[in-house]
Amino acid sequence: MKENLLYDTLFAHHHGRQDLFLECPGGEDVTYAGFLRQAGQMAALMRRLGLVPGDRVAAPVEKSTAALALYAACARAGLVFLPLNPAYTQAELGYFLTDSSARLMVCDPSRAAGLAELCKDLGTQLETMDTAGGGSFIAQATEMEYDFQTVPRRADDLAALLYTSGTTGRSKGAMLSHGNLVSNAESLARAWGFEQGDVLIHALPIFHTHGLFVASNIILATGGRMVFLPKFDLDAVFAALPSATTMMGVPTFYTRLLADSRLDRVATAHMRLFVSGSAPL
Numbered sequence: 001m002k003e004n005l006l007y008d009t010l011f012a013h014h015h016g017r018q019d020l021f022l023e024c025p026g027g028e029d030v031t032y033a034g035f036l037r038q039a040g041q042m043a044a045l046m047r048r049l050g051l052v053p054g055d056r057v058a059a060p061v062e063k064s065t066a067a068l069a070l071y072a073a074c075a076r077a078g079l080v081f082l083p084l085n086p087a088y089t090q091a092e093l094g095y096f097l098t099d100s101s102a103r104l105m106v107c108d109p110s111r112a113a114g115l116a117e118l119c120k121d122l123g124t125q126l127e128t129m130d131t132a133g134g135g136s137f138i139a140q141a142t143e144m145e146y147d148f149q150t151v152p153r154r155a156d157d158l159a160a161l162l163y164t165s166g167t168t169g170r171s172k173g174a175m176l177s178h179g180n181l182v183s184n185a186e187s188l189a190r191a192w193g194f195e196q197g198d199v200l201i202h203a204l205p206i207f208h209t210h211g212l213f214v215a216s217n218i219i220l221a222t223g224g225r226m227v228f229l230p231k232f233d234l235d236a237v238f239a240a241l242p243s244a245t246t247m248m249g250v251p252t253f254y255t256r257l258l259a260d261s262r263l264d265r266v267a268t269a270h271m272r273l274f275v276s277g278s279a280p281l
């Protein structure tokens with residue numbers, strides 16, 4: 001029986017595994033073992049900072065391996081992960097922090113000074129993280145032990161808050177449980193035939209469900225690896241195609257690929273699946 005449904009299903013069975021998890025062109029590749037060591041340190045730090053199971057952790061940070069590890073850390077510590085677009089204004093972040101009652105916010109160091117007073121007024125702790133592995137949160141986490149005792153969580157316990165686009169009113173926090181995320185990952189992995197040998201081109205942001213809870217969770221569930229691109233870049237995607245088997249994107253990704261003369265049967269010979277989501281194709 002799984003004591004923490006989300007963490008035990010997606011993460012725990014990869015402990016100590018030296019296979020590559022995140023291939024980072026131009027950066028340092030990350031193994032499953034290394035990824036989960038960092039997540040364990042982050043979980044331990046959040047415990048030291050006084051967070052308890054059920055507390056909300058807001059993360060308006062740029063895409064990085066550490067940002068993804070923060071999601072894993074929240075799952076392990078029984079915290080509720082709140083990914084936010086790093087381009088949100090201070091006023092927008094103020095709404096999300098207030099509405100969610102976030103106990104901790106992790107932001108880019110460049111925004112810390114401007115957000116300090118807001119966080120103080122709301123009683124939200126403020127830490128920083130950048131894409132290069134710097135920031136106060138990372139610095140403190142590296143000093144922690146990574147063998148963190150996973151917090152028990154049931155299927156109906158809250159795992160994440162994902163705010164709606166707010167096109168018909170103020171954004172609302174959609175509550176996603178451990179059971180929701182596990183069921184989604186397992187059903188899509190089965191429907192799309194994902195296996196351990198799959199390599200996914202990941203060029204999506206990770207502050208919404210497609211890049212985070214669809215793409216990443218499916219790979220975690222099946223044990224494959226991701227070519228983890230900071231953003232969609234045509235040259236980077238074409239460079240990754242020969243070693244990849246799958247890609248997830250939005251319609252604009254495919255519009256740009258189709259307009260490029262490099263897209264042909266040879267370039268896509270190794271690919272078995274292209275997924276489009278987030279908007280009508």
